[in-house]
Amino acid sequence: QVHLQESGPGLVKPSETLSLICTVSGVSVSDVSYFWGWVRQPPGKGLEWIGYISASGVTNYSPSLKSRITMSVDTSKNEFSLRLNSVTPADTAVYFCARDRGDSDYWGQGTLVTVSS
Amino acid sequence: EIVLTQSPGTLSLSPGERATLSCRASQSLHSSYLAWYQQKPGQAPRLLIYGTSTRATGIPDRFSGGGSGTDFTLTITRLEPEDFAVYYCQQYGSSRTFGQGTKVEIK
Numbered sequence: 001q002v003h004l005q006e007s008g009p010g011l012v013k014p015s016e017t018l019s020l021i022c023t024v025s026g027v028s029v030s031d032v033s034y035f036w037g038w039v040r041q042p043p044g045k046g047l048e049w050i051g052y053i054s055a056s057g058v059t060n061y062s063p064s065l066k067s068r069i070t071m072s073v074d075t076s077k078n079e080f081s082l083r084l085n086s087v088t089p090a091d092t093a094v095y096f097c098a099r100d101r102g103d104s105d106y107w108g109q110g111t112l113v114t115v116s117s
Numbered sequence: 118e119i120v121l122t123q124s125p126g127t128l129s130l131s132p133g134e135r136a137t138l139s140c141r142a143s144q145s146l147h148s149s150y151l152a153w154y155q156q157k158p159g160q161a162p163r164l165l166i167y168g169t170s171t172r173a174t175g176i177p178d179r180f181s182g183g184g185s186g187t188d189f190t191l192t193i194t195r196l197e198p199e200d201f202a203v204y205y206c207q208q209y210g211s212s213r214t215f216g217q218g219t220k221v222e223i224k
Contacts, residue, residue: 037213039162047154047162047205049213060212063118096161102209103152105173107161 002026004097004108011114012091018084018113022097029078030055036073036080037100040093041110048093052100053080087115119143119208121216129224136193138219140206145186147210153182153191154205156218162205166191196221 008020022036029036037052051061053071061069065084073080084091092115098104120143130136140151149169154162164173166182169189179194193200201223206216 039215046218047156047207047215049207049215052213062212098161100213102150103164103167103207104162105164105167107163110161 002099002106004099004106006095006097006108006111008111008113010112011116012087013117014088014115015086018082018087018091018095018115020082020095020097020111020113021079022081022108023077023079024099025078027099028075029073029080030075032056033101035060035100037098037104038071038082039096039098039104039107041096042090042093050082050084050095089115091115119146119211119214121206121208121214123204123206123216123219125219126217127220127222129222130196131224132196132198134196136191136196136200136221138191138204138206138221140184140189140191140216142187142189142208144211146189146208149185150208150210151182151184151189152207152209153180154207155200155202156205157202165204193221 003025005023012018035052038050053059070083094110096110097108099106122141124139151169153166156162170182203218203220
């Protein structure tokens, strides 16, 4: 059974860096059939695609966030991560990790990150 | 970047009725790489349809997808109480983008 779980701070100060980890079970992040992605959803709003990474480190980021994003993958821990720097209150959202095969068939439950001083 | 526009914004229907949701792309999608998701409050999105018309595992056959080029539809033939939710389309032919969503609410 494939399972993804996000973890990280729920509160980040403006101008600082948001860091999240997605821990994967039931499938290896080294599986070349998949990418590993992030999607966010501001409160009361729609879904926004953030980007994805492959086990070999190939990345594809949203143009609107590209300058502030870094994704990485740790095959030894079977997890991948997101870093978003210089955050503002507009980055407040529920952040989801997901298995990306083009569409996303497995998702984490999501974690709310609030940007506030 | 491909922009997806969903219509209507809100669909008010009764259980048992047919729902037709639209998703229009700003440019033709490569190989019909379009998916549909259902999201209920407080939950992650759930994949319904991929490749325009293929139902994901465990999705009932009252859900169907169609279309090509720039115009795509999700049809729910007979709405069940659990189908009232927000639906998103997503293209994955050129990077990834989501539509803004259609809320299907009880009339």
